[in-house]
Amino acid sequence: MRLPTPAAARLGAFVSSEVIPDTAREVACAAVQDTVGVILAGAVEPAAGIVQRVLEAEGGTGQSHILGSSQSCGPSSAALANGTAAHALDFDDMCWVTLAHPSAPLVAAGLAVGETVKASGQTLLDAYVVGFEVEAVLGAVMNPSHYEHGWHCTSTIGTIGAAASAARVLGLDAEGTTRALSIAASEASGLKENFGTMVKPLQGGLAARNGVLAALLAQEGFSASAHAIDGSQGFLVAMQSEKTDISSALVELGQRWEILEGGITVKLYPSCAATHPTIDTLLDLRAELDLVPDAIESIEVFVDPVTPTVLIYDRPQTGLQGKFSLHYCAAAAVAFGDIGIETFEPAAMQTPSVVNLVSRVVMCVDENVGRNVAPLTQARVVVCLRGGRTIERFVDGARGYPKKPATTGELNQKFRRCGERAIPVASVSKALRYIQNLSDEGYSVGQLVTMLTTSGTREEKGFS
16 A cells, blocks of 8 residues: 555665664574574585576676685675575575565675675674564565465565665665665565475575665665555555555564564574474474384374465475475484484485385365464374374474574584585684674674685585
8 A cells, every 4th residue: 555655765764774772683693693504504505506606607706705615796696696505405594474584685685785885793783683674564564465375475575675684784874775675676576386496595595686786776876666665556566465554564663673572483404494393293203202114104294274385395306395395304304313404415315214204194284273373383293103003293383483492502503514514614613703793893794704705616625
């Protein structure tokens, strides 16, 4: 609904000048830590490698860098590469209001622009927070309809969030930020139909790149309609928003902080978040009962109506498909006792006990699951054993959710394991300490990135 004061202008004023609470910066700092880790882990994945090679072939250097390599490029290209890497393993965090992975575009955009303007660490964190809150406002209005119609929120809502983050780092005023958000509204896209392929992580990268491009264009005075978000032919209407009146959500900007009240879900498994409640349940049952695949007659998982539109592969053939297969993730949890990056390698997926158990996993819709909560967050798991015993568990959320937060030890271990896939152990440890003090005076984006790009090219590190 077209507002007297355009939504983009209201958001632009908030993004450009809002004072960020210290508590919100602390959450942002943890999100940057987690995201830098998954960028490094994803940088050696095939999807990220292809993007890097294409950017290198296009030529040109710049002040921004691709993490895990020595490659420099312009800020929009760096945002594309790092955003793709962040999402390559589906190990990046989640927000249940936006139904998106917020940090991949936000951090990739902030780092890329931050290098060019020599931004402080605190500026990066503040930019993350305002970008997150802009996404939360849009997500609260647009979902679930937007998501249910097939839009990939990480790439749609995330593009506008990335533009907000980049605009804050660049120091754009309210008018310039309004233009950046309006430009981003026309760039936003991304389809769930491409889940389980390289396009899904690419969409995270495109959101980061397009957000950076929008902010850079706005900085140069590029014009756009201030009603690009709320107009009769604007973002909300065109993208099948649940509601088209955003006014009530805008009122809460700066009064209620979604990053604090709703929080961020950190992934402890590199698969679609919709698999995590089931994974948690089966890992617990395996530990309690010494479950093995041969002892199981069947596993039935009852889910909300949205989950089958996301977990679309009953019999996955690739690791990327496996991340969006409840059947495979359930079987792998029982067979391996853990879900890690290696779980989605060909050798693991071809394990006979896993392949056999996959055929005995069934996913069913239960209208009572997910009622009055965010979709994808609940499951009812029924395990039937060959001896006739049946075990049933209802699970609400998973480890890593705000109400079941990951421990500091788990977060640091995840960062180290992820980072060591791309850069030396000593560099990982140094970067971890640096990120955890990022809001302190004298800490900068440039110094951080230097720690993450000093190990040479992929070939020098033994990657191909």
